[in-house]
Amino acid sequence: MIKKCFVFIVAVILLTSCQKQPISQSQHNNSPQNPSSLNPEANNNYGQRPQPRQETWFFGLFKKKQKLNWGDQLIVEYEERMEQNVKNKRKKAKEMEKPQYSDWTYFGHKRKPKKRPPEKMKYCDECGIRH
Secondary structure (H helix, E strand, O other): OHHHHHHHHHHHHHHHHHOOOOHHHHHHHHOOOOOOOOOOOOOOOOOOOOOOOOOEEOOOOEEOOOOOOHHHHHHHHHHHHHHHHHHHHHHHHHHHOOHHHHOHHHOOOOOOOOOOOHHHOOEOOOOOOEO
């Protein structure tokens, strides 16, 4: 009789501890991670990429190389290409400020053509006019 009572009490304790938590308690545990209508400003890092944790072996003496996920790797490559494109555009804009491109008197030459009298003018193969 005592054994049956003891087994019954242990079974009741196990069943009560394994029951699901009420919704109000489960939302309380998840609130710092997920925004909801009750807590809309939780964890606002929408535009930021997650920072990969650095894995260490053997008490932190050896560090594993960080491998990015496929999507993160594509994002990094895209950002590098965009930075390179901006750099190239700035370089071209600086190049176009030179007088051979901005001054009309150069006629497409690197140096300004000489002004000669009409009887001594020569035909220019580069721009196709006499000067």
